[in-house]
Amino acid sequence: MGLFMAQVRPRWSDMDVYGHVNHANTVTLLEEARIALLFGEAARHAGAEGIARGVVVARIVVDYHAPLVADGGSVRIALSVREMRHASFTMDYEVHSGPSEDDPVAVTAETMLVPYDLANGRPRRMSDAEKDFLAAWRSGSNCA
Template sequence: MDAYGHVNHASTVTLIEEARVALLFGEAAGHAGAEELAKGVVVARLVVDYHAPLVASGAAIRVALSVREMRNAMFTMDYQVHSGPSESDPVAVTAETLLVPYDPVNNRPRRMSDAEKDFLAAWRSGSNGA
């Protein structure tokens, strides 16, 4: 937290990273045949907008995420960080990441498989992304 008791920028970025990792590297991705995402995805761009202070109180917060755009070799993920555990709690932070699937063996970006695209499509804005 910062001097005012707010969650600082680095910690906010870590919160959205943890939500992204839970989705892309978790069991659901593996069960959907999208296990390659866990082997390599790099953040090509990060934008964070602060709408209200996120107070470091130890209380639960909610990070909702969704996929906004998908192409063959990239996708954009959106985040809403709520100040409490409910979707009705105020949104303190919004963010977006441009993500690129990466081949760590050949050290270069790669195209997504159909299974990866299908998995991410289920998280499109307006789907079940939460």
């Protein structure tokens, strides 16, 4: 598969005094796209629903290439898994300024995510089903 596509609609309230979506709200748009993949039907169908029961962001990097504005339309976010470890994985994001892959890339980002056992309050290893599900969205070859 490689890339997961999400359409996310920035809200008017996401914009700052400069007329573009501010950093905190950009991170929220990334989260909405990530939730669509990790908490969606495909994850449940693959037996990877454990991710939805507990995953935390351990690291986030956001690079801005152009302003992202809320104009009433959706933006296209492409997600992929770049790196997988036994107890973490890294996702890459490419945020286009509109709904099409032809729209310019406004933001690129990455998050390192850690499966988390909420009941015991600690990180946990991924199950085989979770690894298989994430591998289907892998864009690189850094798998441990």
